Each structure stands twice: as structure tokens, then as C-alpha cells.
Amino acid sequence: MARTTNNKTDDFIISVKGLKNAFGDSVVHEGLDLDVRRGEILGVVGGSGTGKSVLMRSIIGLQTPVAGEVTVFGEPNIGREETEATEIRKRWGVLFQGGALFSTLTVAENVEVPLREFYPDLSPALLAEIASYKVVMTGLPADAANKFPAELSGGMKKRAGLARALALDPELLFLDEPTAGLDPIGAAAFDGLTQSLQKTLGLTVFLITHDLDTLYAICDRVAVLADKKVIAVGTIDELIALDHPWIEEYFKGPRGRAAVATQEAHERADEEAARHPTEVQSKQSAPDDADATYAEKEARTR
Numbered sequence: 231m232a233r234t235t236n237n238k239t240d241d242f243i244i245s246v247k248g249l250k251n252a253f254g255d256s257v258v259h260e261g262l263d264l265d266v267r268r269g270e271i272l273g274v275v276g277g278s279g280t281g282k283s284v285l286m287r288s289i290i291g292l293q294t295p296v297a298g299e300v301t302v303f304g305e306p307n308i309g310r311e312e313t314e315a316t317e318i319r320k321r322w323g324v325l326f327q328g329g330a331l332f333s334t335l336t337v338a339e340n341v342e343v344p345l346r347e348f349y350p351d352l353s354p355a356l357l358a359e360i361a362s363y364k365v366v367m368t369g370l371p372a373d374a375a376n377k378f379p380a381e382l383s384g385g386m387k388k389r390a391g392l393a394r395a396l397a398l399d400p401e402l403l404f405l406d407e408p409t410a411g412l413d414p415i416g417a418a419a420f421d422g423l424t425q426s427l428q429k430t431l432g433l434t435v436f437l438i439t440h441d442l443d444t445l446y447a448i449c450d451r452v453a454v455l456a457d458k459k460v461i462a463v464g465t466i467d468e469l470i471a472l473d474h475p476w477i478e479e480y481f482k483g484p485r486g487r488a489a490v491a492t493q494e495a496h497e498r499a500d501e502e503a504a505r506h507p508t509e510v511q512s513k514q515s516a517p518d519d520a521d522a523t524y525a526e527k528e529a530r531t532r
């Protein structure tokens with residue numbers, strides 16, 4: 231694997247070495263290595279079927295590898311005793327592809343699922359209080375807590391899934407294609423939410439995505455899966471400098487160029503806002519729909 235960033239003081243929260251995964255004769259990973267640094271947002275990219283989700287499942291213990299080592303929080307995470315595994319599972323949250331909410335439970339009840347599993351003695355009042363706090367934390371209106379998933383838009387479902395992933399105050403967050411299916415405004419809002427949660431809660435984020443805007447906007451480093459392994463990991467600039475045909479095509483193709491343009495536009499807008507803070511302040515307090523949060527706009531439409 232090409233390691234484009236060299237830092238001797240690295241503090242790895244996840245370390246994968248020599249991973250092999252196979253389904254029958256079909257080998258998905260072979261000799262895969264990957265380190266995730268504490269506090270970073272690591273984007274994981276690769277063509278469809280390269281095994282991004284299988285890698286995530288191997289790290290969180292839902293997929294038993296044929297060979298290799300997975301260390302999370304400095305502890306080996308393969309073949310653990312159930313009680314030890316439970317202690318480690320408490321320290322991460324997962325947003326699965328599609329949200330994976332229980333359709334017969336309200337949003338609050340969905341958020342309560344991991345709380346009930348890991349802290350069965352919590353009172354119903356405390357469970358409800360924690361659930362509503364997590365719901366609001368993800369930018370959903372408070373009354374979304376009592377809604378069923380079918381009553382929510384795609385963006386709200388993602389936020390509800392995120393609220394559940396945050397239920398146990400995790401140190402590590404796994405997000406599997408969190409912006410898939412969202413419109414560009416909703417996707418950008420979700421990226422902003424992920425980044426602000428990562429900064430305020432000090433999270434490490436393992437983020438599988440096909441969304442180039444997300445990679446440019448919030449990822450500290452990106453790992454590229456191809457040929458059954460992580461072929462490179464580094465910042466986007468470092469990856470592009472590697473001169474690898476797939477990476478080149480991925481980041482410099484039409485979608486990659488559009489993502490760069492979007493990112494540059496955001497940076498210009500941020501600089502403008504920094505130069506004219508009072509103007510921005512007065513705009514923010516105006517009842518202009520363009521300045522409403524995504525959650526507020528979504529809430530108004532129902």
C-alpha cells in the first residue's frame with residue numbers, strides 16, 4: 231500500500247493488518263492494511279463491490295475474516311469473548327447504509343434501542359430524555375422524536391440513524407454512505423453536521439462514501455480500495471500526486487472537477503463571511519428561508 235503521509239506520533243484508533251475476506255471462492259480482500267488515526271475523518275472510497283462495507287463489517291465484528299488482524303482502541307477485535315466484545319461495541323456508533331431504522335418504532339424508540347441493550351436499568355424517563363437530546367443534536371426538530379421512519383424524509387431518516395449511532399456517546403463513528411440519496415443541499419448539510427459533531431465531540435469518523443463533495447469538504451484523509459486492498463491513503467492532494475490511473479480518473483474526472491469547484495465556492499463564501507461578519511449576522515437573523523437550517527426547512531414542509 232502506498233502510505234502517503236508519514237507521522238511517527240500517530241495514535242491509531244483502528245489498525246487492520248493482512249486482512250483477508252472471502253465468500254466461498256470469491257475473495258474480497260487479501261492482505262489489506264489500514265490505520266485510522268484518532269480524531270480524523272477518514273473517507274473510504276473504491277468502485278462498487280470493492281468491499282468497503284465488508285471492511286467496515288470486519289472492523290466492527292459483524293464479518294469474521296479468513297485471516298488478518300483487526301485492532302480497535304488498541305485491543306484485538308476478532309474472536310473476542312462476548313462480554314469483552316460488548317464493552318468495545320459501546321464505544322462506537324454505526325450508521326448503516328440506508329439508515330436501518332426499525333420501521334415499527336418511533337425515532338426516539340429507535341435511539342433507545344442501543345441504550346436499552348447496553349444499559350438495561352435506565353428508567354423510561356431517562357431513556358426518553360437521552361433520546362430527545364440526541365434527536366435535537368442531529369438537527370431534527372424535537373417533534374421528530376415521536377414520528378415513525380415512514381413519516382420522515384430521506385434526510386431526516388439519515389439524521390435519525392445518526393441520532394441512534396450517537397446514543398451511547400461513542401468515540402468512534404462508522405458512516406456507510408451517509409449522503410447517498412440526499413439532494414445536494416441536504417448532503418452538504420449532513421456533511422456539515424458530521425464535521426461539527428466530530429469537532430465538538432472529538433470523534434474519529436470512518437466514512438464510506440461515493441460522494442466527492444463529502445471527500446473534499448470534510449475528510450482529513452482518504453483510503454482507496456482496489457485490487458482487494460487499500461492501495462493508497464492520504465490527503466486528496468497526496469493521492470492525486472501518486473499518478474495512479476483509477477485515482478486520477480476518480481478525482482480528476484468530470485465529477486471530481488465539479489466537486490473541486492463546489493469546494494472552492496464554499497471556501498470563497500466562508501472567506502466572504504469572515505470579511506463581513508456583521509452582514510452575515512444580520513442575514514442570519516432575518517426570516518429568510520435560504521438561511522433556515524435543513525431540518526427547519528424539512529420540518530416546515532410536513
Ligand SMILES: Nc1ncnc2c1ncn2[C@@H]1O[C@H](COP(=O)(O)OP(=O)(O)OP(=O)(O)O)[C@@H](O)[C@H]1O
Pocket residue numbers: 253258276277278279280281282283284285
Ligand atoms: N454476505 C455476503 N455473502 C456473499 N457475498 C457478499 C456478502 N456481503 C458482501 N458480499 C460481496 O462482497 C463484495 C463486496 O461487497 P461490499 O458491499 O463490501 O462492496 P462495497 O464496496 O461496499 O460496494 P458498494 O459501493 O456498491 O456499496 C461484493 O461482491 C458483494 O457481493
